[in-house]
Amino acid sequence: MDWSQNKALRDAARDGDYGRVIRQARKAVGLTQRQLGEACGLSQSAMSRLEDRGVGTYNMTLLASAASHLGIPPNLVGLADHDRNGNSTVERREFLAGVAAIAATPAITPQPLARPEWDSGQAAALRVATTAFRRLDATVASRDLTEATQSHVRLIQRVASQAPDASHKARMAAVGSEAASLVGWLAWDMADHGSARTWYGSAIKAARTAGDPLLSAYQTGSLAQFEVEAGNTAEGLRLITRARRQLGADLPAIAAAWLASIEAVAHATAGDDRATERALRTCEQNTARVSREDPPPWPWVFSFDERKVASCRVVCGARLGRPRWLASTKDITTALSSGHEKQQALLTLDVASSHLATGRLDSGFALATRALQDGMRLRSGRVVERARAFRRTYTSPTPPGIVRDFDSLLHDAYL
Template structure:
């Protein structure tokens, strides 16, 4: 989308933010209903927003839709300092900016309870609180790629507590259902952050809480997504049987006509679980199924919420690298290195470091120690910078995979860097 095109600039200058949204939605090839589903809003709400002209806008709804479409905030009248940090989602903000943002976004989520008259509060409870809380959750997810989980986790848990408190006091069952879905998303993020910190017990607890909340929300798509997320965690933790059982539960939630993106993603997670069990043939079969379904994603409508991320054959290739590392199959890793270049060029440094460590495992298995431990050392530095227990433990696993007699200098240097690391 060309955000500098004249029609966009004219609409933004006139305060017709609905027209900006409409052009961005059309460029993304989304219907009003699809955008509404991704944002937890109705099709009619999107229609009203797009047709509002230069009138007043519900800030929570507009922020949510703009974040979903990745519209620069100044084009929808939100060019303040905080919105700019959220929209960028990169590492350019200073630590002070991030701390200010973390405090500010929590205040935004809590603001309706303190700044509105009673009748306005009642209206917000009916129409806006779930959407407002989801904006904050989206912001925290963006920060995950550029912020140590230890800095984020307390604020995310406070955000979850706020969501649960509002849900308990909701006046209608419909609003409680919407807030349960938001709570599921926040709990899942808490699980992800604890996993990154290396606190697997807490990660498992929060992933379980996200599944329970999704079931309270009576949303099979969300429940399947959270079951798949826990399956992914268990597969990476080496618990193959649990991972495979959770994947089957997720498939049962979706039924035979599941969206292609859900099927492809679950097949990739299934491959990881088979790799954890040492089942090369089953892992290969699941990866081939994931690749076939990934080819069909573009033929369908836009992916349904919560599958709002992209899932391509490139990500299937990255999964094969991870499986190859766990199975000790350097040929799988070598075969896919070129295909994973898109993943290696993403802005999510922590994810990139984990993939580098998987590639390093392949080099160790093939006897290429210099390349293996040079790559592993670069990934370890990322883990130390972000205080990521998950990355550090994966680096230790790479080191354990080499058991030669007298280690060469590159391995000794790696040992020196690992020595005394306590996160």
């Protein structure tokens, strides 16, 4: 079927109503909502909600799955076309051309880009680039990503300045919020706390402009997580309360689980056993509900599963440092199954702290040494600073050789 000649589908796609595109295409090929839902791993009611969503935030993975099963060109559901290798041709063309334009333009007197043809694929293409940078963050030094991601934010701002109406401006504000949050995360990884706060603040402001409560709550929660890790637990808890208030009764399980995990770490950092236990219980209960809900909106609400809960238990145990809170072998194994090398290094340092708290000096410093080496390889200031904090927990006038070797490695981190 030649979908490109279907005017109703083209009109729905141009309006950004991808649910209507799916509904019309589904009916055209003779599938029921239940049949298409089963093919995409959804219930009939979830497919119905997708089709009735209108102009809003969609799960891109789900849209791609539905389009594939129906044989719809991806651009009709707001996705970039891909070449044979799975690379986004729209993303590559628009993103690289935009960055080149920025690089060639004087910063003091910026010239506007040529007026874009506003269609539903523009925001999606920019989001694809943001997601690509997020994936690179797992294995690439933040310093090597910062310049490119900041150029990406400037590109989004310049494209957004050409938006023809309020609807497009709001959509681009959401895209800009997601990108600014990523730059804030990279600044945090480089231990540049001042820049991190600035970027997270920009992400929150852009989310408010977008008018998306879930995005606003996510960015507020991200800032809360940063403040907790920076030692400002009272501020972190205040921001968590604000994030929950922004969502009110519409708080989805995945957001509730994530915010509860940050709250648990905040209480553990403050040494409050009971509050930590309550927050962990809330986190576990909401994580059990996640699989029964619709997939979270793409891309800034990530999956939250048992691995995340295990990671939270490991961190809380390390912060409290008391025997009954020490993480189990199962939790440690589950937590360290992440493919994100920087996160693995941070969690390994928490495990090392647990070993140190129980008198296992050699194993604690052996784990910490491995984590520090990974952090130095990835040039992660956050990992190095966490390693310094770990070292400060051990005091001895005559440290053994494994500790002296660790001190030598820490000294090398300055160079």
